[in-house]
Amino acid sequence: MMTDIAAAFLAAKKKYDKGGNALAETLSVGALCLETLHRSATLRRFGMFSGPPKIEYWVAEDGGALSRPYRPDLFIADLNTFREEARDFAEELRLGKSDPARFDRVVYTTVSAFCLCFDVWKPKSRKTPGTFFEVLMASAARVRFPKLAMTKHIPIKDIPVAATADALLDVTGDERDAAETFTGDSVSTDLVLTNPETGKGAVVPLKITTRERIVQPFAHQRILDSAYPGQFASFLACISEVQRDDNTGTVKQICVPGTVALFQKHLSKLNGLYYCDIPVRYARPDLGSVIEVKPLHLLFEDMAAHVG
DNA sequence: GTTCGAGTGACAGAGAATGT
């Protein structure tokens, strides 16, 4: 059964890589995952996030293998309901306006169903769920913004290194010459949408979890700020930040609010953090006053506002 | 073939919270 899911995903990715619109395909993969979970796994309560507020999490289980925790209140468990919601979601994207709750729930369910399948039946494959999230959101963006150019890389051309980086090192003349003539630089991200008319671009790093890589979007934004001042804005899009604690039967939200605030104040400014499932710690006003943390359905609106 | 990036389990140190 995992071969079916993997094959369906591969076909969708292939179409997306070739520049096609793979939204319908990725949503179908989500439905296939949901169907497979109902047929071959048990969906059951796992435990609570300690809060406040307390939040209930469920897991998928098969043959002793447990999935990551998911939120049943955001997860469309019924297959027929999901198919209907997914169809409406795609239609609304085409029209350029989305129902907020539907947007978050469809994305959350599609990605979570895929993750749960991989957690239970192909746990060694760590990278694939993140790629799936990327293909889904990029395909959705392609439908929502047909006029914007879509890439994954931003070339950094002909910018003297001495002018872009802070003068932290007192390099010798030879070293500086070597650095200034290096021209192969490029910022590699998940998704970049650029308006050909205004030249403005939205950079969207897409991550299942930011843990361990949180510095990356800030570093990229900093590079872009010095290479193309005022042109690019970053919108960090994530699903959730949770981890099972099997010792206590609880769910932990893995957050680094101090680090995020520090980077936002002193490294570079992201336009915002966007979550399907905003971690409790990130929803608090002390962090919100430093960086905006919003539900995922506002992502496309905010991107549109930036690129014009 | 090799290299590289993404995601995850595990763990360590600091400091806070709790127990005795």
Next chain:
DNA sequence: ACATTCTCTGTCACTCGAAC
């Protein structure tokens, strides 16, 4: 007051798959 446990954050090691 002291000891123990918990929480928060940062880091390492590892695997897989994509890219070269």
